[in-house]
Amino acid sequence: MTEPERDHGQVDAVMHQHVLKELPQRAPDADVADLLPFNYAREQAVTNSG
Template identity: 85%
Template sequence: MTPQSLLGKAIAYARNQWEYLSRYVTDGRAAIDNNICERDIRPFATSRKSWLFSDTVDGANASATIYSLMLTCRACGVEPYDYLLHVLKELPQRPPGADVTDLLPFNYARHQEARAQDA
C-alpha cells in the first residue's frame, strides 16, 4: 500500500482528522453518528427536484422557512398541525411589528407544558 493509493489516502485523512473523529469519546454529549440530522434532512434531499420549480426566490425562502419550522417542531416534540393552528390564530391578533418570539416552536412547547401542569 502506498500513500497515494485510495486506501493510503483514506488512512491519511483519518489520521489528520483524528481529533474530530474521536471527539465523541471525550464529550459524552456528542453522538457517534449524525443519523438524527440525516433523517431530518432526508425529506429536503428527496424534494430537491421539486424545488427547481419554485417560481421566485421569495417562494423558495418561504418554503425553507416552513420546512425549518416543521423540523423545529419535531425536535421540540410539538405536533406541527397544532402549532400551525395556534400560530395562524394568534398572528392576526398581533399588531404589525409585534414581538412574536413567544410563537416559536420551542416557546410554544414550554407554554403547552405549563398548561398541562396547570390542568
Template identity: 65%
Template sequence: LFSDTVAGAKASAVIYSLVLTCRAGGVDPYAWLRHALTELPQRAPDADIEDLLPFNCTAQKNLPADNDSG
C-alpha cells in the same frame, strides 16, 4: 428539486424547519401551526412574536392534532 423558484424553495425550507423544531421539542406541529396562524392576525405588525415560536409554545405541547373531534 420540487420548487419552481428560489423564493419557493426558501419558503419550503422555513416551513420544514419549523415543523422539525416542533417535533424536536415535543410540540404537535399541526396544533402549533393552528395556534400560530390564529394568533398572528390578532397582533400588531411590529409586535414581538417570539412566544409563538415552537420551542416557546409550551401550551401546545403534546396536544392532539385536532381538538374539534369528539
C-alpha cells in the same frame, strides 16, 4: 419511539393552527417570540402540567 417523536406530527399541526390564529391578531411590530416552536412547546408543557 419516544412519546415526543410519536406526537410530533400532531403537535406541529396544533402549533401551526395556533400561530395562524394568533398572528393576525397582533400588531405588525409585535413580538412573536412566544409563537416560536420551542417557546410554544414550553408554554404548553406549563399549561398542561397544572
